[in-house]
Amino acid sequence: MRIIDADGHVADNPTLAIEAVRRWPEHVKITADSRPGLTIEGPEKRGDWIEGGWRRDTCRPEISG
Helix, strand or coil, X not given: CCEECCCCCEECCCHHHHHHHHHXXXXXXXXXXXXXXXXXXXXXXXXXXXXCEEECCCCCCCCCC
């Protein structure tokens, strides 16, 4: 499994995924729809956080709020 953050940094160590699932099981889910990965804080793989939820039409590396 490769973990890539919004800035394009790759976390090669699988310990990150294991620890994230252990610490925050209510926010981190393992996905396997197209390739193994993690979904954090919701079902959207990309998008901006806005008041009330995720926007599907844009993608920015930073999430404010």
